[in-house]
Amino acid sequence: MSDVAMHSYAPGTHPSLPPPIGQAGVLLWLRANLFSSWVNTLMTLIGIFLLYKILPPLFDWSVLEAVTNAGSRAECREISAHGACWAFIGDRISLMVYGFYPVEQRWRVDLSFVLLGLALVPVLFDKIPHSKPALLYSCCYPLIAGWLLLGDKFVNILPYVDIGKNYLILSGVQTSEFGGMMLNTVVGVTGIAFSLPLGILLALGRRSHLPIVRAVCVCFIEFIRGVPLITLLFVASTMLNYFLPPGKTFDLLLRVLIMVTLFSAAYIAEVVRGGLQAIPNGQYEAANSMGLKYWQSMRLIVLPQALKISIPGIVNTFIGLFKDTTLVIIIGLLDVLGVGRSSLADAKWNGLSTEVYVSIAMFFFICCFSMSRYSIWLEGKLDKGYKR
Amino acid sequence: MGEMNVAEEIKTSIQSAAGDDEVIQIVDMHKWYGDFHVLKNINLNVKRGERIVICGPSGSGKSTMIRCINRLEEHQRGQIIVDGIELTNDLKQIDAIRREVGMVFQHFNLFPHLTVLENCTLGPIWVRQTPKREAEEAAMKYLERVKIPEQAKKYPGQLSGGQQQRVAIARSLCMNPKIMLFDEPTSALDPEMIKEVLDVMVGLAETGMTMLCVTHEMGFAKTVADRVMFMDEGEVIEENTPDIFFDNPRHERTKLFLSQILGH
Numbered sequence: 063m064s065d066v067a068m069h070s071y072a073p074g075t076h077p078s079l080p081p082p083i084g085q086a087g088v089l090l091w092l093r094a095n096l097f098s099s100w101v102n103t104l105m106t107l108i109g110i111f112l113l114y115k116i117l118p119p120l121f122d123w124s125v126l127e128a129v130t131n132a133g134s135r136a137e138c139r140e141i142s143a144h145g146a147c148w149a150f151i152g153d154r155i156s157l158m159v160y161g162f163y164p165v166e167q168r169w170r171v172d173l174s175f176v177l178l179g180l181a182l183v184p185v186l187f188d189k190i191p192h193s194k195p196a197l198l199y200s201c202c203y204p205l206i207a208g209w210l211l212l213g214d215k216f217v218n219i220l221p222y223v224d225i226g227k228n229y230l231i232l233s234g235v236q237t238s239e240f241g242g243m244m245l246n247t248v249v250g251v252t253g254i255a256f257s258l259p260l261g262i263l264l265a266l267g268r269r270s271h272l273p274i275v276r277a278v279c280v281c282f283i284e285f286i287r288g289v290p291l292i293t294l295l296f297v298a299s300t301m302l303n304y305f306l307p308p309g310k311t312f313d314l315l316l317r318v319l320i321m322v323t324l325f326s327a328a329y330i331a332e333v334v335r336g337g338l339q340a341i342p343n344g345q346y347e348a349a350n351s352m353g354l355k356y357w358q359s360m361r362l363i364v365l366p367q368a369l370k371i372s373i374p375g376i377v378n379t380f381i382g383l384f385k386d387t388t389l390v391i392i393i394g395l396l397d398v399l400g401v402g403r404s405s406l407a408d409a410k411w412n413g414l415s416t417e418v419y420v421s422i423a424m425f426f427f428i429c430c431f432s433m434s435r436y437s438i439w440l441e442g443k444l445d446k447g448y449k450r
Numbered sequence: 451m452g453e454m455n456v457a458e459e460i461k462t463s464i465q466s467a468a469g470d471d472e473v474i475q476i477v478d479m480h481k482w483y484g485d486f487h488v489l490k491n492i493n494l495n496v497k498r499g500e501r502i503v504i505c506g507p508s509g510s511g512k513s514t515m516i517r518c519i520n521r522l523e524e525h526q527r528g529q530i531i532v533d534g535i536e537l538t539n540d541l542k543q544i545d546a547i548r549r550e551v552g553m554v555f556q557h558f559n560l561f562p563h564l565t566v567l568e569n570c571t572l573g574p575i576w577v578r579q580t581p582k583r584e585a586e587e588a589a590m591k592y593l594e595r596v597k598i599p600e601q602a603k604k605y606p607g608q609l610s611g612g613q614q615q616r617v618a619i620a621r622s623l624c625m626n627p628k629i630m631l632f633d634e635p636t637s638a639l640d641p642e643m644i645k646e647v648l649d650v651m652v653g654l655a656e657t658g659m660t661m662l663c664v665t666h667e668m669g670f671a672k673t674v675a676d677r678v679m680f681m682d683e684g685e686v687i688e689e690n691t692p693d694i695f696f697d698n699p700r701h702e703r704t705k706l707f708l709s710q711i712l713g714h
């Protein structure tokens with residue numbers, strides 16, 4: 063017992079004291095969290111046993127006994143009978159990353175990845191210097207990336223447009239040469255970047271007082287949500303051309319991008335609508351009674367609150383979208399999964415599917431897990447100060 | 451054509467008869483929710499600087515009436531003229547009126563994602579195009595007036611109910627309104643907080659602000675109001691100066707209401 067605790071104060075004179083100490087510590091934590099009851103203790107022991115059974119062999123396979131330098135599967139197996147043969151992945155990595163993008167032009171893909179990272183900074187984090195010009199750059203990024211990746215072909219992917227050669231300095235690359243992770247990233251990032259604003263507009267439209275706007279939005283959302291993405295991709299790959307005059311084509315990748323964006327926008331719209339519904343009427347009334355116009359009250363008052371509520375759902379949709387980019391394989395585009403699968407056919411490297419699928423799984427896991435962590439960080443940041 | 455002219459004539463005659471001093475004129479205003487006739491033949495003239503308290507039993511249409519004045523609700527018959535502008539479906543006019551009319555709600559309706567200071571500067575910056583610095587200085591002045599300048603950087607969720615309502619009043623004042631509407635500003639508050647909010651409102655009344663206030667705080671009505679209106683079932687039953695209203699109510703319905711609210 064400390065002195066302070068024994069003190070008695072006259073009523074109304076009790077000072078504010080620091081909180082009691084000594085309520086932390088490793089042992090205390092262990093006891094409270096792992097061994098608090100016999101059930102808990104049993105679970106902890108089972109958990110430790112399972113980890114012991116799984117982790118060391120996994121570590122052995124993926125690191126200790128793994129082979130990173132070999133010319134074929136046979137060589138791999140000579141060096142180590144049971145380890146992973148990462149040499150195969152090393153051999154195919156450039157194909158898995160860049161697809162069939164011309165080798166001497168691959169710096170353009172690298173550069174556009176780096177620029178993408180830069181473009182994400184002002185979008186993801188708000189407290190950075192010069193955020194206005196930085197955001198402007200982020201908005202222009204899709205054009206920059208399109209030009210970098212396609213070069214001359216950039217404008218030609220649109221139907222009806224055909225400008226002269228070498229007008230855009232960089233040599234043209236066909237979208238059919240896109241592949242691997244780069245293709246997944248292009249489809250995923252485009253889908254995410256365009257479906258969020260489109261989804262927000264659809265959500266607002268669905269709650270609009272204008273009957274025609276509302277009807278259009280409802281029809282769109284319900285139609286897109288009611289059809290599997292695969293079906294939409296088939297539509298993109300075959301049917302869309304029927305709507306164009308003969309001889310005019312519409313780039314396949316562009317059609318896929320549009321379909322994926324529309325698909326994800328319909329889901330985002332419903333997620334955002336859920337957020338909008340959670341905003342009390344009083345917020346609209348307060349905004350209106352101040353004289354804010356519709357778009358001002360949406361942008362300044364309603365959407366910031368509604369989007370914050372919708373973050374888990376939005377990120378969920380984005381993660382789903384990113385993983386669904388592998389579906390392009392069914393209309394003949396070779397994304398990372400497609401490239402990986404086709405390299406399994408190589409006789410020299412026969413039978414190494416585990417290594418391939420594990421690497422592809424890691425790629426998706428890293429991307430999706432970062433999205434998930436970012437959203438948790440963002441939620442925490444936006445929660446600060448909000449509540450008592 | 452003929453009807454149009456008559457309407458025009460009535461309008462101009464009202465405007466000329468009223469003179470400059472009338473900031474709110476409500477003439478034969480009716481409102482329905484579906485088939486339900488909520489407001490029946492409301493007539494009200496408010497002069498600049500007048501303070502009017504509106505009371506009445508729950509469901510009598512008090513909120514609906516003052517919400518019609520800034521078009522949070524739409525009326526279906528009659529006229530409402532605020533500061534010389536008639537309320538029609540014209541969005542421009544509605545916006546013009548809303549700029550001049552501040553409103554304080556029962557449940558504060560502060561913007562939870564903005565700090566107290568941002569709550570106060572939002573309107574001036576976006577609606578009145580005031581430069582940010584200037585808007586912040588003005589906001590601090592009004593926050594001082596409602597006695598909470600030290601809370602400027604906090605979020606509404608971190609304040610007590612009474613503090614939140616005072617912020618809401620400051621937020622409205624930042625728009626430099628000509629008229630302030632209050633819809634039961636103290637009925638969501640604990641007794642101790644009611645006083646701090648009423649003090650602010652009395653102070654505001656002393657500055658000569660035109661105020662329409664729905665409240666059951668009869669003490670406030672006695673000290674501040676120029677007129678007290680009593681509503682029941684969508685009609686104005688009685689309207690008088692506070693002395694006469696409280697000491698010599700004319701109608702039985704008013705007496706009953708007063709005995710219920712003051713009685714015990």
Ligand SMILES: Nc1ncnc2c1ncn2[C@@H]1O[C@H](COP(=O)(O)OP(=O)(O)OP(=O)(O)O)[C@@H](O)[C@H]1O
Nearest residue numbers: 483486488506507508509510511512513514515634
């Ligand atoms: N949106 C609405 N739709 C239908 N009826 C409504 C609506 N809003 C209010 N009413 C009805 O109109 C009447 C008047 O409501 P109002 O809110 O104006 O009452 P009030 O006098 O402010 O009551 P209180 O003192 O409880 O706030 C009530 O009978 C209410 O049920």
Ligand SMILES: [Mg+2]
Nearest residue numbers: 512513514634
């Ligand atoms: Mg009410």
